[in-house]
Amino acid sequence: MNTTNYSQARPHTNTRRRPRIPRFAAYRASTERREDPVSVATARVDDAEDDEDADDELPPPHKRARVHRYEFRKEEQANILKILKRYGLVNASNEITPDQAEFFHTYANSQEQEIAELEKKLEGQREDIKNINEQHQENIQQGVDLMRFHRKQTRCLAAKRGTMRTLRAIIDERNANIDFVENQVVKLENQVAYLSKELSTAETKRVLEMQVEAQELEKRQKMLSDRMSDIK
Structure with a gap:
């Protein structure tokens, strides 16, 4: 059975730290990508000579950060001189x-x-x-x-x-x-x-009735004439 008390456990700590890169080195690396290699090499040779002349003006040993930056730059200049010698840009006496x-x-x-x-x-x-x-x-x-x-x-x-x-x-x-x-x-x-049709029908009936009446009148007149003739 696990009886470990996690609240009292020691927290994990990473004791290894990466070395801090100075800001001027990152700035120089970013500017060197855009500059010409010949001009960069010339500037670095001049910087190396200035660093050699400034050896007597080192900061006090208790200022560790400044000493670290100077040592880092000096090592960088030495590497640059090695590269320049390898490619023939600088002679054996470090002169152009x-x-x-x-x-x-x-x-x-x-x-x-x-x-x-x-x-x-x-x-x-x-x-x-x-x-x-x-x-x-x-x-x-x-x-x-x-x-x-x-x-x-x-x-x-x-x-x-x-x-x-x-x-x-x-x-x-x-x-x-x-x-x-x-x-x-x-x-x-x-x-x-419709009304015209009805009217025509009524007129036809009226004409027929008038014809019948006329025939009856003619018959009556004929009968009257016959009677008159008989009377005479």
């Missing part, structure tokens, strides 16, 4: 040869020319950017004007659609009235046809 100095001078001049050309291109690009910004502002203004025109046209179209709906309602109402009138006309025409 005249050929190398001439090469550095030529390289610096070419870099200055390239920088001047890049500055000219930069000025041209700035002018282009300025023109593009002006054109962009004009396009924005045109877009604003078009949006206003579109809103105005939308309002006009909405008003026209409302008018069209009103006219369609009026037309539908009138069409309904016309249909009602046409239905009434059809009904009246049917009634007229």
Whole structure:
């Protein structure tokens, strides 16, 4: 059975710590990625010479942080000198040869020319950017004007659609009235046809009755004439 009291257990501590890298080393590493290797090598050689001249001006031993930074930089400069010797940029006495100095001078001049050309291109690009910004502002203004025109046209179209709906309602109402009138006309025409038919039938009957009455009158007249003749 486990009877360990975890509340009294010793917390885990990591006693190993990584060495602290000075800030200037990280800054130099970040700037060296963007700089030219030749200029970086020249600057580091100059820094190494300055460090050798400044050996007599070391800080007191009780200032451990400053001593640590100095020792770290001195070790770094020694490594840089080893690398420069390996690739032939520095001779055995840690001095730059005249050929190398001439090469550095030529390289610096070419870099200055390239920088001047890049500055000219930069000025041209700035002018282009300025023109593009002006054109962009004009396009924005045109877009604003078009949006206003579109809103105005939308309002006009909405008003026209409302008018069209009103006219369609009026037309539908009138069409309904016309249909009602046409239905009434059809009904009246049917009634007229029926009445005309009834009238024609009545007239025919009346004519027949009048003919019968005329025949009876003729018969009576004939009978009267016969009686008169008999009386005579």
